[in-house]
Amino acid sequence: MAPMIEGVRIEPRRQIVDERGKIMHMLKSTDDVFQQFGEIYFSVVNPGVVKAWHIHKKMVLNYAVPFGAIKFVLYDDREGSPTRGVLQEVFLGPDSYSLVTVPPMVWNGFKGISTTPAIVANCASIPHDPDEIMRCDPFDNHIGYDWALKHQ
Numbered sequence: 001m002a003p004m005i006e007g008v009r010i011e012p013r014r015q016i017v018d019e020r021g022k023i024m025h026m027l028k029s030t031d032d033v034f035q036q037f038g039e040i041y042f043s044v045v046n047p048g049v050v051k052a053w054h055i056h057k058k059m060v061l062n063y064a065v066p067f068g069a070i071k072f073v074l075y076d077d078r079e080g081s082p083t084r085g086v087l088q089e090v091f092l093g094p095d096s097y098s099l100v101t102v103p104p105m106v107w108n109g110f111k112g113i114s115t116t117p118a119i120v121a122n123c124a125s126i127p128h129d130p131d132e133i134m135r136c137d138p139f140d141n142h143i144g145y146d147w148a149l150k151h152q
C-alpha cells in the first residue's frame with residue numbers, strides 16, 4: 001500500500017447515477033472528517049499544468065475532483081510527525097472519486113492529468129486568507145519531486 005501521511009484522510013464518496021446524470025457526494029457536517037465550514041471554492045487546472053507547492057498554516061482542506069482528473073501530491077515536513085519525509089501521490093477524479101482531507105502544515109500541490117481542465121473543489125475550514133498560505137516553486141525546492149510524466 002502507498003504510504004499515508006499522518007492526519008491525511010482519503011475516503012471514497014458515492015456517485016448516484018441515473019439516466020439524467022448523477023449526484024456526487026462530497027462532505028456532510030455529520031462526517032467524521034468535518035471540522036468546520038469556512039468557504040467552498042473551485043480551482044480549475046488546465047491539462048498538464050502544475051499548481052504547487054503550497055502549505056496552509058491554518059486551513060484544513062477537503063478536496064474532491066468532480067470533473068477531469070488530477071495527480072494530487074503531498075509531502076510531510078512537519079517537525080515531530082511520525083511520517084515526516086513521506087511523499088504521497090493520490091489520483092483523483094470521477095473514476096476514483098474520493099474526498100481527501102489534509103491537515104494544516106502539509107505541503108501539497110496538483111497536476112492536471114486529463115485532456116480537459118479539471119475542477120478541484122475545496123470545502124475549506126476557514127475563508128481564503130493569503131497570509132496563511134506559504135508557497136514554493138513547483139520545480140525548484142527542498143521537496144525534490146519530479147512532476148514529469150514517466151513512461152514506465
Ligand SMILES: Cc1cn([C@H]2C[C@H](O)[C@@H](COP(=O)(O)OP(=O)(O)O[C@H]3O[C@H](C)C(=O)[C@H](O)[C@H]3O)O2)c(=O)[nH]c1=O
Pocket residue numbers: 041042043044051052054061120121122128
Ligand atoms: C482561493 C482564492 C484565490 N484568490 C486569488 C489569489 C491568486 O491571485 C489567484 C489564484 O490563487 P492560487 O494561486 O492560490 O490558486 P490555486 O493554485 O488554484 O490554489 C487555490 O486552490 C486550491 C484548490 C487550494 O487549495 C489553494 O489553497 C488555493 O489557493 O486567485 C482569491 O482572490 N480568492 C480566493 O479565494
